[in-house]
Amino acid sequence: MKIGRVLKELLRGAGITARHFFVNMVFHTLKLFGVRTKRRGAVTIQYPEERKELSPRHRSLHRVLSREDGKPRCVACMLCVTVCPSECLSVEAAEDDDPEVQKYPARFVVDLSRCCFCGFCVEACPVDAIRMDTGEIRLASYARSGLDLPLEKR
Amino acid sequence: MLVDVLIVLVKVVLTLTWTLLLALFLTWVERKQSAVMQDRIGANRASVFGLRLFGLFQPFADAIKMLFKEDFVPSFSQRFLHWLAPAISFFFVAVTMVAVPFGDAVRLFGRRIPLQVADLNAALLFVLAMLSLGIYGILIGGWASRNRFALIGSLRGAAQIISYEVALGLSLVGLIMVFPSLRLSKIVEFQGGTLFGFLPKWGIFLQPLGFAVFFLAGLAETKRVPFDLPEGESEIIGFYTEYGGLKFGLFMFADFLEVIVLSSLAVTLFFGGWQVPWLGGLKLAPWAVTVLQVLAFNLKVFFFCWLQVLVRWTYPRFRYDQLMDFGWKVLVPLGVVNILVTGLVLALR
Numbered sequence: 172m173k174i175g176r177v178l179k180e181l182l183r184g185a186g187i188t189a190r191h192f193f194v195n196m197v198f199h200t201l202k203l204f205g206v207r208t209k210r211r212g213a214v215t216i217q218y219p220e221e222r223k224e225l226s227p228r229h230r231s232l233h234r235v236l237s238r239e240d241g242k243p244r245c246v247a248c249m250l251c252v253t254v255c256p257s258e259c260l261s262v263e264a265a266e267d268d269d270p271e272v273q274k275y276p277a278r279f280v281v282d283l284s285r286c287c288f289c290g291f292c293v294e295a296c297p298v299d300a301i302r303m304d305t306g307e308i309r310l311a312s313y314a315r316s317g318l319d320l321p322l323e324k325r
Numbered sequence: 326m327l328v329d330v331l332i333v334l335v336k337v338v339l340t341l342t343w344t345l346l347l348a349l350f351l352t353w354v355e356r357k358q359s360a361v362m363q364d365r366i367g368a369n370r371a372s373v374f375g376l377r378l379f380g381l382f383q384p385f386a387d388a389i390k391m392l393f394k395e396d397f398v399p400s401f402s403q404r405f406l407h408w409l410a411p412a413i414s415f416f417f418v419a420v421t422m423v424a425v426p427f428g429d430a431v432r433l434f435g436r437r438i439p440l441q442v443a444d445l446n447a448a449l450l451f452v453l454a455m456l457s458l459g460i461y462g463i464l465i466g467g468w469a470s471r472n473r474f475a476l477i478g479s480l481r482g483a484a485q486i487i488s489y490e491v492a493l494g495l496s497l498v499g500l501i502m503v504f505p506s507l508r509l510s511k512i513v514e515f516q517g518g519t520l521f522g523f524l525p526k527w528g529i530f531l532q533p534l535g536f537a538v539f540f541l542a543g544l545a546e547t548k549r550v551p552f553d554l555p556e557g558e559s560e561i562i563g564f565y566t567e568y569g570g571l572k573f574g575l576f577m578f579a580d581f582l583e584v585i586v587l588s589s590l591a592v593t594l595f596f597g598g599w600q601v602p603w604l605g606g607l608k609l610a611p612w613a614v615t616v617l618q619v620l621a622f623n624l625k626v627f628f629f630c631w632l633q634v635l636v637r638w639t640y641p642r643f644r645y646d647q648l649m650d651f652g653w654k655v656l657v658p659l660g661v662v663n664i665l666v667t668g669l670v671l672a673l674r
Contacts, residue, residue, distance in 0.1 A: 181640070184639050184640065185635060185636070185639050185640075187639075188362045188635060188638060188639040189362075189635060191361070191362050191363070191364065192358065192361050192362045192635070195361045195362075195364060196361060199361070212361070212364075212366075213360070213361070213364050213365050213366045214364050214365070215365055215366040217366070
């Protein structure tokens with residue numbers, strides 16, 4: 172009795188894997204011959220060629236937004252520098268000619284080797300000058316210097 | 326005389342090349358098939374001049390990698406035996422293929438050339454003997470490494486293979502009773518006719534239980550996943566703990582060769598070898614028949630390779646006591662029962 176059950180379950184297991192094999196092979200073959208199907212043979216996303224669409228809330232590389240005249244929107248208030256938990260932001264303030272603005276960032280550097288992509292800087296900014304919505308996620312570099320990104324130039 | 330030697334040489338080279346090629350691409354098949362079974366894609370990046378072909382060049386990339394890796398021997402290992410073990414392992418598996426008939430004999434320039442390297446009169450015993458000798462590769466490998474885990478793995482492997490060797494031998498006794506010959510070419514010839522007028526007279530239909538025992542014991546002999554106690558990669562790494570580079574590659578390659586050898590044996594003994602069923606009705610040219618036969622043999626072998634990969638990627642590993650129980654308490658009695666039933670049927674016929 173028990174042997175019968177074991178055999179049945181063994182065959183059922185092989186049936187499941189075999190079914191996956193054949194069903195997926197059908198979809199792979201259809202794709203090879205250029206037939207478009209709703210289902211795909213594999214759940215794999217072939218990364219460099221194929222990109223997964225990032226969520227709108229995804230936090231990727233930072234950017235500093237600019238005003239209409241092209242100057243950075245940042246007023247160098249240092250709130251982001253203060254809130255940053257990994258101390259990866261460094262902002263150097265300089266005096267602006269416009270009395271309405273008063274200060275602008277001469278240097279706005281984010282050290283990606285330290286950044287933990289928490290998004291606190293975005294939350295803290297009173298003038299909505301920094302955002303993390305570039306969608307750029309390939310941030311690797313061959314040298315550490317490549318990870319210090321001066322954002323004011325972008 | 327010289328021509329005979331030349332013919333044998335050509336056959337040896339062809340058989341070896343073909344078997345090695347099959348084993349090489351079996352590594353690719355294993356990766357791709359497991360991937361497809363698990364809704365993945367599998368290795369597909371290896372390319373030659375931008376030509377990918379579903380990663381078909383992956384085995385060559387792997388081979389090149391293995392070749393250029395450091396040939397490391399631990400200072401506490403026995404150098405010579407450490408070197409000898411993978412060679413033994415590989416040799417005794419590869420040499421079994423000489424007894425396997427790839428097709429019927431062909432007539433070429435008035436000569437009768439069997440498509441088989443050596444038509445041994447005790448081929449079945451030869452194959453079993455060579456498969457058993459393969460244990461020495463494992464044992465020596467584990468012993469020469471002077472590593473406890475390697476030794477545990479090799480002893481496990483030796484115990485497992487000796488145990489299942491018994492079941493393997495017993496399962497074939499019934500077959501020898503039905504097809505009274507140890508010559509593989511004869512056994513294949515016996516399977517040429519039909520049963521009850523429509524079933525091909527293959528060993529599987531005459532010896533279904535024998536085939537089940539043979540195949541399960543054979544799976545254990547290949548020491549792949551449901552029976553991979555000698556390796557046990559998640560706990561002891563097994564007899565090749567101290568191996569790397571090409572030596573490790575040879576062990577792996579021997580494993581894949583064993584899959585092919587088991588497939589060829591299963592096909593030769595139980596699935597009619599190169600016999601194509603229901604071919605007698607058609608009047609074909611001799612060369613066409615030969616081509617069909619070789620093709621049929623290889624297709625059957627491919628199917629069994631596929632089946633073994635399916636088994637390897639479906640079932641989890643046995644516990645060691647379960648493994649021994651399965652061998653001694655299930656397969657060996659079943660083998661004996663098979664012999665008794667076969668004898669009874671033959672006597673009452």
